[in-house]
Amino acid sequence: MFAPAENRITITAGAVGLGGILLFVGLAIAALLLQSGDFGNGVLFDAYIWRVTRFTLLQASLSTLLSVALAIPVARALARRTAFPGRVWVLRIMALPLGLPVLVGALGLIEIWGRQGVLNTALAELGLQQPVSIYGLFGILLAHVFFNMPLVARLFLAGLERIPSEYWRTAANLGMPPGALFRFVEWPVLRGLLPGAAGLVFMLCATSFTLVLTLGGGPAASTIEVAIYQALRFDFDPPRAIALSALQIVMTGALLLALARVATEPAQSATTGRASRRYDARTGLSRASDAGWILFSLLFIGAPLMAVLGSGLRADLVKLAGDPSVHRALITSIVIAVLSALLCVGVAAAMIRAAGTVVARRHAPTLARAFASTVTASTSLVLLVPPVVLGAGWFLLLRPFGDVARFAPAIVVAINALMALPFVHRILAPAMATHAARTDRLTASLGIHGLHRLRWIDLPPLRKPLLMAFSFAMALSLGDLGAVALFGSQDMVTLPWLLYSRMGSYRTTDAAGLALFLGLLCLIFTMLGTAGDRRLPEGRKT
Amino acid sequence: MNSQAAVELVGVDIRYDTTALHFDCTIEPGGIVAVAGASGSGKSTLFHVIAGFEEPDRGEVRILGKTMAGRAPAERPVSVVFQDNNLFAHLDVATNVGFGISSSLRLSVADRARIDDALDRVGLDGFGTRLPPTLSGGERQRVALARALVRHRPLLLLDEPFAALDPGMRAGMRALLQDLHDEENNTILMITHHPDDVRALADSVLFLDQGRIIAHDPVERFLERRDVAAINRFLGNE
Numbered sequence: 001m002f003a004p005a006e007n008r009i010t011i012t013a014g015a016v017g018l019g020g021i022l023l024f025v026g027l028a029i030a031a032l033l034l035q036s037g038d039f040g041n042g043v044l045f046d047a048y049i050w051r052v053t054r055f056t057l058l059q060a061s062l063s064t065l066l067s068v069a070l071a072i073p074v075a076r077a078l079a080r081r082t083a084f085p086g087r088v089w090v091l092r093i094m095a096l097p098l099g100l101p102v103l104v105g106a107l108g109l110i111e112i113w114g115r116q117g118v119l120n121t122a123l124a125e126l127g128l129q130q131p132v133s134i135y136g137l138f139g140i141l142l143a144h145v146f147f148n149m150p151l152v153a154r155l156f157l158a159g160l161e162r163i164p165s166e167y168w169r170t171a172a173n174l175g176m177p178p179g180a181l182f183r184f185v186e187w188p189v190l191r192g193l194l195p196g197a198a199g200l201v202f203m204l205c206a207t208s209f210t211l212v213l214t215l216g217g218g219p220a221a222s223t224i225e226v227a228i229y230q231a232l233r234f235d236f237d238p239p240r241a242i243a244l245s246a247l248q249i250v251m252t253g254a255l256l257l258a259l260a261r262v263a264t265e266p267a268q269s270a271t272t273g274r275a276s277r278r279y280d281a282r283t284g285l286s287r288a289s290d291a292g293w294i295l296f297s298l299l300f301i302g303a304p305l306m307a308v309l310g311s312g313l314r315a316d317l318v319k320l321a322g323d324p325s326v327h328r329a330l331i332t333s334i335v336i337a338v339l340s341a342l343l344c345v346g347v348a349a350a351m352i353r354a355a356g357t358v359v360a361r362r363h364a365p366t367l368a369r370a371f372a373s374t375v376t377a378s379t380s381l382v383l384l385v386p387p388v389v390l391g392a393g394w395f396l397l398l399r400p401f402g403d404v405a406r407f408a409p410a411i412v413v414a415i416n417a418l419m420a421l422p423f424v425h426r427i428l429a430p431a432m433a434t435h436a437a438r439t440d441r442l443t444a445s446l447g448i449h450g451l452h453r454l455r456w457i458d459l460p461p462l463r464k465p466l467l468m469a470f471s472f473a474m475a476l477s478l479g480d481l482g483a484v485a486l487f488g489s490q491d492m493v494t495l496p497w498l499l500y501s502r503m504g505s506y507r508t509t510d511a512a513g514l515a516l517f518l519g520l521l522c523l524i525f526t527m528l529g530t531a532g533d534r535r536l537p538e539g540r541k542t
Numbered sequence: 543m544n545s546q547a548a549v550e551l552v553g554v555d556i557r558y559d560t561t562a563l564h565f566d567c568t569i570e571p572g573g574i575v576a577v578a579g580a581s582g583s584g585k586s587t588l589f590h591v592i593a594g595f596e597e598p599d600r601g602e603v604r605i606l607g608k609t610m611a612g613r614a615p616a617e618r619p620v621s622v623v624f625q626d627n628n629l630f631a632h633l634d635v636a637t638n639v640g641f642g643i644s645s646s647l648r649l650s651v652a653d654r655a656r657i658d659d660a661l662d663r664v665g666l667d668g669f670g671t672r673l674p675p676t677l678s679g680g681e682r683q684r685v686a687l688a689r690a691l692v693r694h695r696p697l698l699l700l701d702e703p704f705a706a707l708d709p710g711m712r713a714g715m716r717a718l719l720q721d722l723h724d725e726e727n728n729t730i731l732m733i734t735h736h737p738d739d740v741r742a743l744a745d746s747v748l749f750l751d752q753g754r755i756i757a758h759d760p761v762e763r764f765l766e767r768r769d770v771a772a773i774n775r776f777l778g779n780e
Contacts, residue, residue, distance in 0.1 A: 004612075004614070362556075362558065362596065363557075363599075438627045439627070439630065441595055441615075441622070441624065442622075442624065442627065442628065442630075444594070444595065444614065444615040444616060445593060445594075445595075445615045445616060445620070445621070445622045446616060446641045446642065446645055446689075447614070447615075447616025447617070447645040448616075448641060448645045448646075449645075452645060452646045452647070456630070456633065456637075456647060457630055460632040460633075461630075461631070461632050
């Protein structure tokens with residue numbers, strides 16, 4: 001941008017966005033710190049806290065190991081089978097967990113792996129007396145693999161598809177056996193992607209809330225985030241919540257630092273769609289092995305989804321559609337989702353533009369450069385201070401002012417907007433940078449600015465990424481249980497909270513109907529935003 | 543100092559992290575000036591300073607005798623045609639040209655007639671409803687020239703306008719530019735890497751090397767020069 005007055009407006013808008021984020025997060029942390037007077041009593045060294053920390057790290061490590069270990073053969077099979085009927089649908093099904101509310105996925109897994117689920121029923125018919133229990137560590141691992149294995153497989157597949165076709169031809173020409181092909185061609189690519197992918201999955205699993213809350217099955221299988229929620233909501237033990245929050249921030253901070261050091265590959269979770277012809281795919285053994293892995297991934301991911309669909313359709317959908325509590329929850333969810341998506345996209349766009357304007361200056365002072373870096377870093381602040389910690393801070397901050405539920409709508413909107421910010425930033429930043437590079441000088445020389453620029457020059461080409469960011473932010477908010485779990489009340493019930501309540505009160509038929517409804521709603525928004533675009537944001541909280 | 547000069551750069555200094563550029567020159571009105579030099583010699587920076595995309599750290603830019611200090615690019619009596627990205631790809635040709643008349647696209651019937659006339663003059667009659675991606679590189683540059691025509695600015699800056707064109711198209715564009723210049727009698731500064739463009743079009747040449755203007759000669763004299771290695775390399779005399 002080359003007009004000083006417009007630059008000032010742009011930078012001010014970005015600064016307001018940045019200030020808002022820092023204030024919101026800063027006040028939450030300040031509230032936690034100010035009320036941490038009981039630290040001296042040794043809360044931090046409480047055996048329970050260390051048990052929870054150990055379990056958090058254990059389940060995250062095992063989830064990561066399993067997700068990555070299973071993703072490698074699935075990605076290799078899909079990379080090797082470049083053309084079979086339905087390949088595109090296999091890839092689409094693998095993308096579904098990304099847009100699915102975590103609670104809905106969990107319900108689908110219970111339908112398959114639960115006590116009354118398809119698997120246990122089949123095992124019982126085979127004469128097995130001890131059913132597989134989905135609650136506890138096994139269920140958490142299963143659910144984390146369900147959500148993260150497809151993500152890692154897609155990342156690996158994208159990497160494998162970027163291998164130049166000449167490599168495969170050369171390997172075929174040299175007569176490389178499968179082992180050598182893996183060692184010299186595939187593994188170097190996968191090894192490059194491995195630290196970033198594993199770090200991302202570990203981060204997502206270590207900060208998992210909804211899945212652990214739903215499938216943990218009790219205090220023995222609780223993560224730090226769930227323990228914070230329980231400390232505030234059930235035990236009303238603020239010192240413990242504060243100690244846990246501090247631990248969570250230290251842990252996520254260390255993880256983010258480690259992730260920044262190891263993640264060398266640019267984040268591209270989508271496949272290029274250009275599959276090279278593979279000459280190692282012709283043997284009967286490789287055909288059988290690939291078919292097995294593809295079928296496994298299809299069943300593992302597709303079966304819970306089909307179960308949600310099946311049990312949802314069996315529910316009394318007409319009764320649910322006429323239920324006033326469902327209407328209220330739906331309206332609440334949509335209002336919160338629209339507001340948080342608007343806030344998130346608006347703040348992200350303002351901050352990206354401001355950072356771009358500052359950086360474009362030839363002699364940007366150190367302060368201006370620091371502003372630009374802070375703007376970019378602040379969009380990922382929610383990864384450092386997770387929603388439950390933010391919620392805990394605001395919960396403590398607002399408690400002296402009466403019933404915290406009164407403030408619930410504003411806090412939930414703000415937390416949901418912050419949750420979506422890293423993903424929205426990742427969608428918008430490259431699109432806005434490219435657009436600015438193409439149009440800034442031309443618009444400046446022609447004197448097109450303000451609303452005219454927005455209407456004629458900016459909105460038409462940016463409509464698609466904006467829509468994608470907006471719908472993804474909406475889908476995230478619609479499916480979120482974390483923020484509303486702390487602040488929800490009888491007056492503010494969202495669809496996920498209603499679903500969780502019905503699951504908890506054993507109204508499983510209602511829950512199934514609601515899950516189908518919520519799942520379809522979120523998938524529609526995700527698909528609307530990503531229609532025709534292969535880039536999907538990578539990873540999300542579970 | 544000549545107050546009627548098209549462009550005066552008086553002690554203009556531009557500093558980047560690792561390089562410093564200095565420009566001092568006076569360009570008389572009404573001619574076609576080729577701006578030449580090796581990559582990184584400062585040609586684009588010179589244009590950016592004149593067009594207002596860069597403010598000098600020191601010195602003054604004057605156009606037609608008036609100082610340009612603090613004036614935004616659109617407030618300068620300058621039209622710019624870039625090497626690429628001259629058109630907004632999502633808007634049709636007529637709308638792209640229309641921005642040359644009104645930056646808010648408030649166009650009267652007479653304005654629309656001017657747009658059609660300008661497109662006709664650059665050989666694109668009937669192209670008004672086409673979208674830029676459906677045009678060839680030469681056609682897109684012609685649209686940008688049509689927009690410059692309707693803007694009626696006395697100074698036209700062309701940043702390698704023929705760079706992406708094949709030899710046949712280059713010749714056609716050179717002829718068109720010469721015709722338009724003869725009709726408008728404006729001052730044209732044109733960055734080029736091709737001695738052929740200099741020979742065919744330019745009245746004079748500004749030659750840059752390592753951030754300095756090292757030659758500012760009438761074209762005949764420039765083509766005869768053998769005393770500077772950088773110019774010899776440009777002209778292919780080595």
